[in-house]
Amino acid sequence: MELxxxxxxxxxxxxxxxxxxxxxxxLLDKIESRKIQSILKPLLIxxxxxxxxxxxxxxxxxxFFMYHITELPYAASALxxxxxxxxxxxxxxQQIKAIRNVEECTDIVGKQTALAELNTHILHYPRxxxxxxxxxxxxxxxxxxxxxxxxxxxxxxxxxxTHTQGKWWTVELIVYTLFIPAGIWFYLLVKPSNMHKPWxxxxxxxxxxxxxxxxxxxxxxxxxxxxxx
Amino acid sequence: xxxxxxTFLRLLEEHKGIIIKICNAYCQAKDDKEDLSQEIVYxxxxxxxNYKTDHKFSxxxxxVALNVAISYYRKEKRSLQxxxxxxxxxxxxxxxxxxELEGNLLLLQQFIFELKEIDKSxxxxxxxxxxxxxxxEITGISETNVATKINRIKTNLKAKFSNH
Numbered sequence: 001m002e003l004x005x006x007x008x009x010x011x012x013x014x015x016x017x018x019x020x021x022x023x024x025x026x027l028l029d030k031i032e033s034r035k036i037q038s039i040l041k042p043l044l045i046x047x048x049x050x051x052x053x054x055x056x057x058x059x060x061x062x063x064f065f066m067y068h069i070t071e072l073p074y075a076a077s078a079l080x081x082x083x084x085x086x087x088x089x090x091x092x093x094q095q096i097k098a099i100r101n102v103e104e105c106t107d108i109v110g111k112q113t114a115l116a117e118l119n120t121h122i123l124h125y126p127r128x129x130x131x132x133x134x135x136x137x138x139x140x141x142x143x144x145x146x147x148x149x150x151x152x153x154x155x156x157x158x159x160x161x162t163h164t165q166g167k168w169w170t171v172e173l174i175v176y177t178l179f180i181p182a183g184i185w186f187y188l189l190v191k192p193s194n195m196h197k198p199w200x201x202x203x204x205x206x207x208x209x210x211x212x213x214x215x216x217x218x219x220x221x222x223x224x225x226x227x228x229x
Numbered sequence: 230x231x232x233x234x235x236t237f238l239r240l241l242e243e244h245k246g247i248i249i250k251i252c253n254a255y256c257q258a259k260d261d262k263e264d265l266s267q268e269i270v271y272x273x274x275x276x277x278x279n280y281k282t283d284h285k286f287s288x289x290x291x292x293v294a295l296n297v298a299i300s301y302y303r304k305e306k307r308s309l310q311x312x313x314x315x316x317x318x319x320x321x322x323x324x325x326x327x328x329e330l331e332g333n334l335l336l337l338q339q340f341i342f343e344l345k346e347i348d349k350s351x352x353x354x355x356x357x358x359x360x361x362x363x364x365x366e367i368t369g370i371s372e373t374n375v376a377t378k379i380n381r382i383k384t385n386l387k388a389k390f391s392n393h
Contacts, residue, residue, distance in 0.1 A: 003383060009334055010356050017253065018246035106292045107369025108350060112299055218303070218346075225347060228374040 043118075044099045047092055054089045058082060064146055073161045073169040074145050077138035080176065084135050095121055113222045119215035120192055126207040127190050131183025137172045192216040193223050237277050240286050241270070247290055247357075254341050254353050255298040265301050269294045284366075291367045295350045302346055333390070340389050344382070351378050 061082045068074035098121075101114035140160050147154050160168050194200040195216060205213050248269050252262040276293050280286070341352055347368065354364045361379075365372045 003386070006333060006337060007356055007358075010337060011358075013334060014246065014250050014253075018249050021245065021249050105369075106289070106296075108292065108295050108299065108347065108367065109369035111292075111296045111369075112347070115300065214303070221345070222347070225370055225374065225378075228371070228377055 040099050040102060040118075044096065047096050047099065051089065051092045051096070054085055054092060058085045058089065060146070061085065061142070064142060064149075067149065068145070073166075073172070074141060076176075077141040077172065080134055080138045080180075081142055084131070091124060109222055109225055113219065116192075116215045116219040116222060120208075120212055120219055122212055123190075123192070123204065123208060123216065126203070127187045128183075130179055130186045133179045133183070134172070134175050137168070137175055141168065141172070192219040195220045233277070237274060240290075241273070244287055244290050247287060248294055250353060250357070251294050251298050254349055255302050257342065265298060268301055269297045272297045288363060288367055291354065295353075295367070299346045299350065336390065337386075340386055348378065348382060351375065352382055355379055355382070 061078050065075055065078040065082060068078065095118070098114045098117045102111060102118065105111045105114055144155055144158055144160050148157055148159055189197075190200055190203050192204070195204060204216050208216065248266055251269065252265045256262045256265050273290065273293050280289050341349060344352055351364060351368060351370075354367060359367070361372045361375050364370075364375045364379075368375065370378070
């Protein structure tokens with residue numbers, strides 16, 4: 001059978017179905033015109049709060065960095081934390097953008113991509129697992145020194161760098177050298193668009209729920225559609 | 230009744246066929262079709278305030294309705310976002326849906342059901358005689374990619390029919 005003929009038959013059938021279906025006008029009339037709250041609004045508010053807190057924390061880190069710029073262990077620890085928080089802030093802005101795209105984007109691929117991005121957002125945390133290791137080491141250095149600077153006696157004035165006679169800083173340097181490049185490599189590779197690689201697919205499958213895994217596969221499919229695959 | 234609602238109802242009545250086609254393509258059970266139609270109408274009404282007349286109403290309706298259908302289809306537990314009433318917004322004719330399809334149409338319907346979500350929407354738009362430009366506008370894929378997709382779908386369809 002020719003495709004054109006099949007298409008005409010399909011259209012005729014659809015027209016028949018349309019005739020037999022009725023619109024329940026009375027029920028439609030009951031639909032209230034009240035403004036319906038978006039289910040994404042709480043998520044948007046939560047992200048805005050996180051964004052503000054990140055900006056405040058980054059400001060503090062920048063002041064600390066400038067204050068200790070000549071003291072390498074403190075400056076380096078603050079810089080590592082600052083860069084990490086810059087990334088988290090960018091990520092937060094991207095999520096706000098994705099939420100807005102869900103509301104504003106009307107074409108199918110745009111809206112479905114935004115929805116899939118929101119559903120797979122949780123994948124950022126396992127992706128950041130390796131690069132977070134240096135952060136754990138930098139955090140006490142900055143926090144303890146900042147508390148001393150602010151004359152707040154929370155850890156009995158303990159400064160982890162001087163207390164460990166520089167050993168902590170040596171460990172930090174080793175961890176930075178090993179884990180920052182490895183963490184960046186891991187983060188850039190383990191993402192939905194690389195799910196065609198079996199090991200990436202396996203990692204994503206292991207660290208995510210069925211729903212997130214499905215969304216990641218769909219995101220990969222949508223990205224393929226945009227590229228014309 | 231507000232003028233806005235009157236306009237919405239008039240446009241919906243004129244274009245209800247699109248909703249029916251989409252429900253038919255994305256759901257097999259009558260209950261699912263009714264739930265999906267309700268979800269689509271609810272979302273259309275919610276988005277109607279943002280409808281800009283620089284686009285054809287049918288294009289806008291296709292965009293909203295297909296997005297709802299794809300999201301609904303992808304949900305594991307299909308629950309409605311908003312279920313205000315027990316009645317249905319679109320009353321599907323039992324007779325119309327239970328009618329046995331003839332061989333080729335049945336095969337086409339099966340083919341559509343087996344397609345991936347986005348391919349299904351492209352196929353529906355193609356069957357509705359939409360131009361590549363309009364399909365690209367609704368889906369958000371470039372016209373070249375739409376043409377490639379449709380050619381692939383047509384090849385698969387021909388293969389399905391020749392194997393049958």
